[in-house]
Amino acid sequence: MVKVTVWNENRHEKKNPLVGEIYPDGIHGAIAGFLTEAGFEAGTATLDEPEHGLTDDVLNNTDVLIWWGHLAHGEVKDEVVQKVQQRVLDGMGLIVLHSGHFSKIFKTLMGTSCDLKWREADEKERLWVLAPSHPIAEGIGEYIELEKEEMYGEHFDIPAPDELIFTSWFEGGEVFRSGCTFIRGNGKVFYFRPGHETYPTYHNKAIQRVIVNAVNWAQPVDRNRPVYGNAKPLEKIAAKVN
Amino acid sequence: MVKVTVWNENRHEKKNPLVGEIYPDGIHGAIAGFLTEAGFEAGTATLDEPEHGLTDDVLNNTDVLIWWGHLAHGEVKDEVVQKVQQRVLDGMGLIVLHSGHFSKIFKTLMGTSCDLKWREADEKERLWVLAPSHPIAEGIGEYIELEKEEMYGEHFDIPAPDELIFTSWFEGGEVFRSGCTFIRGNGKVFYFRPGHETYPTYHNKAIQRVIVNAVNWAQPVDRNRPVYGNAKPLEKIAAKVN
Amino acid sequence: MVKVTVWNENRHEKKNPLVGEIYPDGIHGAIAGFLTEAGFEAGTATLDEPEHGLTDDVLNNTDVLIWWGHLAHGEVKDEVVQKVQQRVLDGMGLIVLHSGHFSKIFKTLMGTSCDLKWREADEKERLWVLAPSHPIAEGIGEYIELEKEEMYGEHFDIPAPDELIFTSWFEGGEVFRSGCTFIRGNGKVFYFRPGHETYPTYHNKAIQRVIVNAVNWAQPVDRNRPVYGNAKPLEKIAAKVN
Amino acid sequence: MVKVTVWNENRHEKKNPLVGEIYPDGIHGAIAGFLTEAGFEAGTATLDEPEHGLTDDVLNNTDVLIWWGHLAHGEVKDEVVQKVQQRVLDGMGLIVLHSGHFSKIFKTLMGTSCDLKWREADEKERLWVLAPSHPIAEGIGEYIELEKEEMYGEHFDIPAPDELIFTSWFEGGEVFRSGCTFIRGNGKVFYFRPGHETYPTYHNKAIQRVIVNAVNWAQPVDRNRPVYGNAKPLEKIAAKVN
Numbered sequence: 001m002v003k004v005t006v007w008n009e010n011r012h013e014k015k016n017p018l019v020g021e022i023y024p025d026g027i028h029g030a031i032a033g034f035l036t037e038a039g040f041e042a043g044t045a046t047l048d049e050p051e052h053g054l055t056d057d058v059l060n061n062t063d064v065l066i067w068w069g070h071l072a073h074g075e076v077k078d079e080v081v082q083k084v085q086q087r088v089l090d091g092m093g094l095i096v097l098h099s100g101h102f103s104k105i106f107k108t109l110m111g112t113s114c115d116l117k118w119r120e121a122d123e124k125e126r127l128w129v130l131a132p133s134h135p136i137a138e139g140i141g142e143y144i145e146l147e148k149e150e151m152y153g154e155h156f157d158i159p160a161p162d163e164l165i166f167t168s169w170f171e172g173g174e175v176f177r178s179g180c181t182f183i184r185g186n187g188k189v190f191y192f193r194p195g196h197e198t199y200p201t202y203h204n205k206a207i208q209r210v211i212v213n214a215v216n217w218a219q220p221v222d223r224n225r226p227v228y229g230n231a232k233p234l235e236k237i238a239a240k241v242n
Numbered sequence: 243m244v245k246v247t248v249w250n251e252n253r254h255e256k257k258n259p260l261v262g263e264i265y266p267d268g269i270h271g272a273i274a275g276f277l278t279e280a281g282f283e284a285g286t287a288t289l290d291e292p293e294h295g296l297t298d299d300v301l302n303n304t305d306v307l308i309w310w311g312h313l314a315h316g317e318v319k320d321e322v323v324q325k326v327q328q329r330v331l332d333g334m335g336l337i338v339l340h341s342g343h344f345s346k347i348f349k350t351l352m353g354t355s356c357d358l359k360w361r362e363a364d365e366k367e368r369l370w371v372l373a374p375s376h377p378i379a380e381g382i383g384e385y386i387e388l389e390k391e392e393m394y395g396e397h398f399d400i401p402a403p404d405e406l407i408f409t410s411w412f413e414g415g416e417v418f419r420s421g422c423t424f425i426r427g428n429g430k431v432f433y434f435r436p437g438h439e440t441y442p443t444y445h446n447k448a449i450q451r452v453i454v455n456a457v458n459w460a461q462p463v464d465r466n467r468p469v470y471g472n473a474k475p476l477e478k479i480a481a482k483v484n
Numbered sequence: 485m486v487k488v489t490v491w492n493e494n495r496h497e498k499k500n501p502l503v504g505e506i507y508p509d510g511i512h513g514a515i516a517g518f519l520t521e522a523g524f525e526a527g528t529a530t531l532d533e534p535e536h537g538l539t540d541d542v543l544n545n546t547d548v549l550i551w552w553g554h555l556a557h558g559e560v561k562d563e564v565v566q567k568v569q570q571r572v573l574d575g576m577g578l579i580v581l582h583s584g585h586f587s588k589i590f591k592t593l594m595g596t597s598c599d600l601k602w603r604e605a606d607e608k609e610r611l612w613v614l615a616p617s618h619p620i621a622e623g624i625g626e627y628i629e630l631e632k633e634e635m636y637g638e639h640f641d642i643p644a645p646d647e648l649i650f651t652s653w654f655e656g657g658e659v660f661r662s663g664c665t666f667i668r669g670n671g672k673v674f675y676f677r678p679g680h681e682t683y684p685t686y687h688n689k690a691i692q693r694v695i696v697n698a699v700n701w702a703q704p705v706d707r708n709r710p711v712y713g714n715a716k717p718l719e720k721i722a723a724k725v726n
Numbered sequence: 727m728v729k730v731t732v733w734n735e736n737r738h739e740k741k742n743p744l745v746g747e748i749y750p751d752g753i754h755g756a757i758a759g760f761l762t763e764a765g766f767e768a769g770t771a772t773l774d775e776p777e778h779g780l781t782d783d784v785l786n787n788t789d790v791l792i793w794w795g796h797l798a799h800g801e802v803k804d805e806v807v808q809k810v811q812q813r814v815l816d817g818m819g820l821i822v823l824h825s826g827h828f829s830k831i832f833k834t835l836m837g838t839s840c841d842l843k844w845r846e847a848d849e850k851e852r853l854w855v856l857a858p859s860h861p862i863a864e865g866i867g868e869y870i871e872l873e874k875e876e877m878y879g880e881h882f883d884i885p886a887p888d889e890l891i892f893t894s895w896f897e898g899g900e901v902f903r904s905g906c907t908f909i910r911g912n913g914k915v916f917y918f919r920p921g922h923e924t925y926p927t928y929h930n931k932a933i934q935r936v937i938v939n940a941v942n943w944a945q946p947v948d949r950n951r952p953v954y955g956n957a958k959p960l961e962k963i964a965a966k967v968n
Contacts, residue, residue: 085353089354089355089399091859108353109353109354110353111327111350111351111352111353111426112331112426112427113331113427113470115470115471116470117469117470117471117472117473118471118472118473119472119473119474119475121475121479122479122482123475123479124480124961126657126960128637128638128639128658128659129638129639129952130638130639130661131644131909132639132912132947132949132951132952133817133909133911133912133913133914133946133947133949134947135947137947137949138947138948138949139948139949140949142638142639142952142953147482148482151473151475153473153612154468154612154613154614154626154651155468155470155612155613155614155616155626157331157427157468157470159401159404159424159425159426160404160425160615160647160648162401162402162889163644163888164644164648167638167651167659167661168659169653169654169657169658169659170653171475171477171479171480171961172475172476172477172479173475173476173477173610173653174473174476174612174653175612175651175652175653175659177614177651182401183401183402183857183859184353184354184401185354185355185399185859186858186859187859188859220859221858221859221860221861221863221864222864222865223858223859223863223864223865223866225858226396226397226399226855226858226868227359227868228355228357228358228359228397228399229357229359229360230359230360230361231359231360231361231393231395231416232361233361233363233365233393233413233414233415234414234415234416234852235413235414235415235850235897237363237364237365237413237414238366238413240364240389240390333617366719368718368899370879370880370881370900370901371710371880371881372880372881372903373667373886374670374705374707374709374710374881375575375667375669375670375671375672375704375705375707376705377705379705379707380705380706380707381706381707382707384710384711384880384881395854396854396855396856396868396893397854397855397856397858397868402857402889402890404647405646405886406886406890409880409893409901409903410901411895411896411899411900411901412895413719415852415895416854416895417854417893417894417895417901419856419893425615425617427617428616428617429617430617462617463616463617463618463619463621463622464622464623465616465617465621465622465623465624467616468613468616468626469626476610477608477655569837573838573839573883592837593837594837595811595834595835595836595837595910596815596910596911597815597911597954599954599955600954601953601954601955601956601957602955602956602957603956603957603958603959605959605963606963606966607959607963608964631966632966635957635959637957638952639952639954641815641911641952641954643885643888643908643909643910644888644909646885646886655959655961655963655964656959656960656961656963657959657960657961658957658960666885667885667886668837668838668885669838669839669883710880710881710883711843712839712841712842712843712881712883713841713843713844714843714844714845715843715844715845715877715879715900716845717845717847717849717877717897717898717899718898718899718900719897719898719899721847721848721849721897721898722850722897724848724873724874
C-alpha cells in the first residue's frame with residue numbers, strides 16, 4: 001500500500017475563517033481524506049509540529065510526499081529541506097502544490113527562482129491537457145475548468161519540465177504551465193498549480209483525480225540508488241607509456 | 243565582443259609539478275589563451291584571490307563564465323555561489339568543466355547530487371557527437387578521441403539535460419553523458435566532461451573548438467528578466483458573486 | 485549570406501480579394517520582403533510553378549525553407565515532399581507557418597496527425613514567451629499581442645517539442661503551443677502558429693522579428709551528415725569461441 | 727488483462743538453421759512465451775500471414791504491439807503501416823526491437839532516416855541504465871551485459887527521445903542510445919536495441935524483464951483521442967469592427 005504524507009503549512013486555516021470554513025480539517029486533512037478514500041495510506045504533517053512533522057521515521061516511511069505552503073516558507077528549517085531533498089534523490093515521490101512553487105524544497109530541486117506572475121481576482125482557470133497519454137491525465141477530459149482561482153502567469157522560472165501535462169488559460173489574459181513533471185535522482189516530482197486557500201479547489205473531483213493519479217505515478221521504483229564513486233574497470237585497459 | 247571569465251581553483255597547478263608542466267599558466271591561463279586567440283575578451287579568476295576573483299564588477303562584466311574546480315569546492319563561499327547563480331538566472335552563460343560537476347554552483351543549479359563513477363587509469367575516451375546539428379558540435383567530426391583521460395561513468399546524477407550533445411565511450415567499459423546543456427532562468431549552462439589536470443586535454447584542438455563553440459552558444463540573449471510578481475489583468479474579468 | 489526560400493501555396497491570394505489587398509505580393513512576397521530587408525537572400529516558390537518552384541537547384545541552394553500552405557496540401561507532390569524531407573535531414577532549416585501544420589512535409593517530419601482545434605472568429609491572440617533565453621525570442625517582450633487572428637487550440641497532436649518557445653492565449657478560452665522547435669537529422673525545424681490569410685499578421689513587426697530570428701537559428705551547421713552503415717571496429721575485439 | 731501481439735518477419739528463422747535452433751518457435755514465439763508467463767495475453771503475427779497477421783480485428787484487440795523485422799521491411803504493405811500508425815496515435819503501445827529501427831512503421835513515426843552504424847563481430851554490449859527511476863528499468867541493476875551481440879553505433883538518426891533509458895557501450899569503441907521512449911498521439915513507443923537473430927538475446931532474463939516492463943509502461947491510458955476540428959468558443963468574444 002502506497003504511503004503518502006501530506007505536508008501543509010496550516011497557517012491560513014488558523015488565521016482566516018474563510019479558509020477554515022472551506023477546509024475544516026485543513027488543506028492537509030482534505031487531501032489526506034480523498035487519498036485515503038482512493039486506497040492510499042495517507043498521513044499528515046504540518047509546519048508547527050516538531051521537525052515540521054517530518055521526522056526521519058515519517059520520511060523513511062513515506063513513498064510520496066505532498067507539499068502545500070505559502071506564508072511561511074522561510075520558517076521551514078534548512079536541515080529538514082536537506083533531508084527531504086535526499087529522500088527525493090533516493091526515490092521518494094514529491095507533489096508540490098500551488099504556492100509551494102516558492103517553497104525551499106522546490107527551489108532547491110529546480111535550481112531556479114521559481115518566480116511567476118500572480119493575481120487574486122476570482123477569475124476563471126481552464127487547465128488544458130497537453131499530454132493525453134500521460135497517466136497523470138487519466139480520466140480527465142480535455143480540460144478542467146475552475147470557476148474561480150488565483151491567477152499564476154508566465155514566465156514561470158523553472159527548468160523546462162521533463163513532461164508538460166497541463167497548461168492553464170486564465171480569464172485575465174495569461175497562460176501558465178500548470179502541470180509539470182521533473183525527475184531528480186531516483187525521485188519523481190510533479191508540480192500542480194491549482195489550490196489557492198480561499199477556493200474549494202481540493203474538493204473538485206477532477207483536481208482530486210489528478211492528485212490521485214500523480215501519487216500513483218510518483219511512487220518509487222523498486223531499486224537502490226546507483227553506485228557512485230571510484231570504480232574498477234569492467235574491461236582490460238591497455239598499459240600505456242607516456 | 244563577448245567577455246569571458248575563466249575561473250579556476252588553481253590548486254593542482256601549485257601542488258603537482260606535473261600539472262604545472264602541462265599548464266604553466268594554469269588551466270585558467272591555457273583556456274583564456276585559446277579563447278583570446280578565438281577573438282573573445284578573456285579574463286581569469288581564481289579561488290585564492292579576494293572574493294575568489296569574482297567581484298560584482300567582474301561578474302557584471304562577464305557574458306560567459308567558465309568553471310574548473312576539484313580539490314576545494316567546499317572553500318568557495320556560499321555568497322559567491324549565490325551571486326553566480328543570480329547572474330546565470332539573469333542571463334550569464336556558464337560552462338562547467340570536468341570535476342566542476344561537484345562544484346557548489348553546478349549542484350545548486352541542478353538540484354541533484356551530480357555524483358558519478360570515476361577512475362584514474364590512463365584510459366582512452368571517445369566522445370561521440372549525438373546532436374550533429376547543434377552549434378556546440380560545429381566543426382567536430384563524428385567523435386573526439388582522447389588517448390588518456392580520467393574515466394567518468396554513469397549513472398551521472400543530473401536532471402535529464404535539455405540537449406545531449408556528446409556521450410563518451412571509455413576503454414574500461416563505461417559510458418557517460420559528456421556534453422549536456424541546461425537552461426536556468428535566462429542563462430544557458432553547458433557541462434563538458436573532459437579535462438583531468440594531469441592530461442593535456444585543454445591543448446587538444448577539438449576540445450578547444452567545443453569550448454569556443456560553447457562560449458558562442460552560451461552568450462546572453464539581449465533581454466531583461468521577465469517581470470514577476472503581482473500583475474494587473476490584461477483582459478476584463480467578469481464580476482462574480484459567491 | 486543566408487539563402488531563404490519562401491514557399492507559399494498562393495491560392496487564397498488569387499481567390500479572395502481581401503487577401504490580395506492585405507498581401508498584394510502574396511504572403512510569400514511579404515515574407516521575402518522583410519527577410520530581404522533583414523539582410524537575407526530571399527527567394528520565393530509557389531505551388532503552381534513547375535515542381536512547385538522547388539527544383540533540385542532551388543532546394544540545394546536553400547539554407548532555410550519557409551512553408552505556408554492551407555487549401556491545397558494534397559496537391560503537393562509526394563516526390564517533392566520526399567526531397568524536402570531529405571534536405572532537412574541533410575541540414576536545411578525549415579520554418580512551418582500557421583496552417584502549414586497540416587502540410588505533408590510537416591506531418592512527415594512529425595509522424596503524427598498534427599491535428600488541432602480551430603475557429604475563425606476575429607479573436608485576440610497573445611503569444612507568451614516561455615523560453616526567454618532562446619535566440620528565437622530575442623528582442624521580443626514578454627508577449628506578442630495580435631488583435632485578431634484565427635484560433636488554434638490544444639490538443640495539438642505533435643511530438644513533445646524539443647523546445648517550447650511560445651504558448652498562445654486566445655480570447656475564446658483556449659491555449660496553444662504556438663512556437664515549437666524540433667530537430668530532425670541535421671536539420672532544425674520551427675513551427676510558428678500565427679498568420680491566417682485574412683489578417684495582416686505578417687506585417688506585424690514582432691511577428692517579423694520572430695521569423696527573422698528563426699531563420700538565423702535554423703541555418704545549417706557546417707557539417708556533413710554522419711557516416712551510417714557498416715563500420716569497422718575502432719578497438720580490438722576479443723576473439724570468442726561459441 | 728493486457729493484450730500483446732508480437733509481430734515478427736519470421737524469415738531468418740526459415741532460412742538460417744542457427745536462428746531456428748536458437749528460436750525453435752521463432753523470435754515471436756520466444757517473446758510471446760515469456761510474456762505469457764508474465765501474465766499477459768500474448769498472440770503473434772508474422773509477415774507471410776494474410777494482411778501480415780494484422781487484421782483490423784487483431785489490431786483493434788491489441789493493447790501493445792511488439793515489432794521485429796530485418797530482411798523484408800519493404801514487403802510490409804503501406805496500408806498495414808498506416809493502420810498501425812493510426813492505432814498508435816489512438817493509444818496502442820508499440821515496442822520496436824533491434825533491426826526494427828528500419829521498419830516502415832518506426833520511420834513513419836519518427837520522421838527521420840533512423841539510420842545508424844552496425845557491425846557483426848560477436849562483440850560485447852553493456853547497456854547502462856541512465857534513468858534509474860523509470861518503470862522500464864525496474865528490477866534491472868546498473869547495466870545489462872550481453873556477451874555477444876551485433877553492434878549498433880551513433881549517430882542514430884532519430885528525434886531526441888522523450889526519455890533516454892539505456893545507452894550501450896560496445897567493445898569495438900561505439901556507444902548507442904539503446905532504450906528510448908517517444909510519445910506519438912495517444913500512443914507510447916519504446917525502441918529497444920538488442921536482439922540480433924543469431925544470438926540468444928531474448929532468452930536473457932534481464933532483456934525479458936525490460937520487455938515486460940515496457941509492455942506495462944506502454945499500455946494505453948483509458949481515454950479517447952482529443953476532439954479536433956472546428957470548435958465553438960468557451961468564452962464570449964468581443965464584437966470587433968475592422
